[in-house]
Amino acid sequence: MTTAIRTATAGLALLLVAACTAPAPPRSESNTAGSSVCARPEGAPGAETATTIDVIEQAYFCILGNYYSGATLDARSLLSAGFVALTQELNRNGRDVPEAAMPALTGDRKADWTAFETTYRKTTDQVPDLRDKLAVVTLEAMVAGLGDNHARWAHDVAERHPDYYDGDGYGLGLQANVNGPQVEGNPGVALPPLFVTTVQGGAAQAAGLRPGDIIESINGSAPFIDGKATPAIAALYPQYPQARPVRLRLLRQSTGRRWSVTLKPGLFQRDLAALQVVQSKLLDDDIAYVRLRGFAPDSATRVFKAISRQRTGRTLTGVVLDLRGNGGGSPMEATRLVSAFAHGKVTAYQCTVDGKCETSWTDGTVELLNLPLVVLTDRSCASACEHVSAAVKDLRIGRLVGTRTAGVISGPAQPYLLSNNTLLSFPARHHLGPNREVIDRIGVPPDHHVPLTPKDAAAGRDPALAKALTLLQK
Structure with missing residues (x-):
C-alpha cells in the first residue's frame, strides 16, 4: 500500500503507522496450483468482488513467491493461522461443523494447500451463509500470521484508498x-x-x-x-x-x-493548520522549527522551502525538525530529507532473506543546508520516519531528542492485486539502518530521553522542544 499517513478516525491526533511503497521492478509469481498471476496493480482497482477460496489460494502463493522470507517460510504457519481463524469464526456464530478439523500438513507447499482447500470447502459448504465472512477472516489471519507490520490485506474502501478520511472521531x-x-x-x-x-x-x-x-x-x-x-x-x-x-x-x-x-464519535470541525503536512516557524530569532507530519510526495522539498523562508534576511543557527507523530511515507522523501544534511552517505539497506542488500545513498543533487540539526522523535515516529531518525543518529548529522521511535519498519511494502480487486501488500526486502542494525520492533533510541508528562501537557510545556533549543544554543 502507498504510505500515507492515515488517521483511522478524524478525532485522533496520532497519525497511524502506515506501510511505505518504494518503486521496484514489477515482480510476479505464477501460482502453479492454478490461480491467476499475482501481479503489481496498474491504476486504481476495480469494484471489489467476493473473497473466495480461489482468492485465498492466490494470496497464499503470492506470499510464498514474493514476500521477503517467502522462499524460506514454513507455509504451514500461514495455513494454520487461517484455519484457527476459520474455526473461531464458526464458534462465534454458533455454527461449528464436524468437517472443520485441521488436516495433516507435511511441509510440501502444494500438497498442504490441496489438503487445506479440500477441508475448507467441505466446511464452508455446510454453512453457505457464512462463506463470505469465513473467507475474509481466513485470509486476514494468514496475512497477520506473517507477523510483519508492513504486511496487510486491504479489502474495503478505507483500506484500498488510504487517502479516504471519514471525518468521525472523538476529538x-x-x-x-x-x-x-x-x-x-x-x-x-x-x-x-x-x-x-x-x-x-x-x-x-x-x-x-x-x-x-x-x-x-x-x-x-x-x-x-x-x-x-x-x-x-x-x-x-x-x-x-x-x-x-x-x-x-x-x-x-x-x-x-x-x-x-x-x-461518541462524530463529525467536527478540525483546525486546518493542524492537518498540514509541513508547518514551520522561527524560534529565538535564529532557529528554524519545521514539523513534518508525514513523508508525502514532495514533503522534503516543502521542508527545504520552509527553512529557506526562515533564512531570508537572517542568519540561522540551527534547525529543529519535529517528527513526532510522523507515521511514515515515501522512503525516497526520507532519503532526500537526510541528503540536505549529508552527502555521500548510506541512509539504509534493503535486504533479502539471504542477506543480499540494496544500498540507499544520499542524493547529491539536494543542496546542503549546512546547519546544526536536532530531530524530535516519539513512539509514533514510524517507518520512513525511523529511516530518517536512524540516519541522523548513525551518521552523526544531528541529535535526537524525545523518546524511542515506534520500531515499525520491517521494509517498504509492495502491492499486489488479487483477482477480487483487493490489494495484498508486504515487503520484498527488510530494512536495516546505516550501521546495518535492525530497527524493526526495536526503534531508534534518542540521544536525549525527554518524555512528555501529564503535568507538562496540562501546563502547555514542551520539554523536548526546550531541550532542542538548549542544544542548538550551545
Whole structure:
C-alpha cells in the first residue's frame, strides 16, 4: 500500500503507522496450483468482488513467491493461522461443523494447500451463509500470521484508498508514547500513563476534557496492568468504520478530580493548520522549527522551502525538525530529507532473506543546508520516519531528542492485486539502518530521553522542544 499517513478516525491526533511503497521492478509469481498471476496493480482497482477460496489460494502463493522470507517460510504457519481463524469464526456464530478439523500438513507447499482447500470447502459448504465472512477472516489471519507490520490485506474502501478520511472521531489527541494499533502485537511500544495531549473538538471538547487528563480505564478496563499495555487501548484507535462510543474513567492531577465520560464519535470541525503536512516557524530569532507530519510526495522539498523562508534576511543557527507523530511515507522523501544534511552517505539497506542488500545513498543533487540539526522523535515516529531518525543518529548529522521511535519498519511494502480487486501488500526486502542494525520492533533510541508528562501537557510545556533549543544554543 502507498504510505500515507492515515488517521483511522478524524478525532485522533496520532497519525497511524502506515506501510511505505518504494518503486521496484514489477515482480510476479505464477501460482502453479492454478490461480491467476499475482501481479503489481496498474491504476486504481476495480469494484471489489467476493473473497473466495480461489482468492485465498492466490494470496497464499503470492506470499510464498514474493514476500521477503517467502522462499524460506514454513507455509504451514500461514495455513494454520487461517484455519484457527476459520474455526473461531464458526464458534462465534454458533455454527461449528464436524468437517472443520485441521488436516495433516507435511511441509510440501502444494500438497498442504490441496489438503487445506479440500477441508475448507467441505466446511464452508455446510454453512453457505457464512462463506463470505469465513473467507475474509481466513485470509486476514494468514496475512497477520506473517507477523510483519508492513504486511496487510486491504479489502474495503478505507483500506484500498488510504487517502479516504471519514471525518468521525472523538476529538481526542493522546500522549505520544502510545500508538494504539501497535499495542496488541507489541505492548512494549506503550508506556504508562495514558493521557490527553490535545483536545481537537467534538466529543472530547463537549465533555470538558483537557490536556494532561489521565485515562485510568477504557470501557471498564485498565489501559496498563503492571506497567504493560492492555488491548483496551485499541478501542481509542478504531479502524474505519468501527468507531463506537467509548467510556473513559479520568483523573485530573491538578485537582484530584476523578470522573467518567462517554465519548461518541462524530463529525467536527478540525483546525486546518493542524492537518498540514509541513508547518514551520522561527524560534529565538535564529532557529528554524519545521514539523513534518508525514513523508508525502514532495514533503522534503516543502521542508527545504520552509527553512529557506526562515533564512531570508537572517542568519540561522540551527534547525529543529519535529517528527513526532510522523507515521511514515515515501522512503525516497526520507532519503532526500537526510541528503540536505549529508552527502555521500548510506541512509539504509534493503535486504533479502539471504542477506543480499540494496544500498540507499544520499542524493547529491539536494543542496546542503549546512546547519546544526536536532530531530524530535516519539513512539509514533514510524517507518520512513525511523529511516530518517536512524540516519541522523548513525551518521552523526544531528541529535535526537524525545523518546524511542515506534520500531515499525520491517521494509517498504509492495502491492499486489488479487483477482477480487483487493490489494495484498508486504515487503520484498527488510530494512536495516546505516550501521546495518535492525530497527524493526526495536526503534531508534534518542540521544536525549525527554518524555512528555501529564503535568507538562496540562501546563502547555514542551520539554523536548526546550531541550532542542538548549542544544542548538550551545
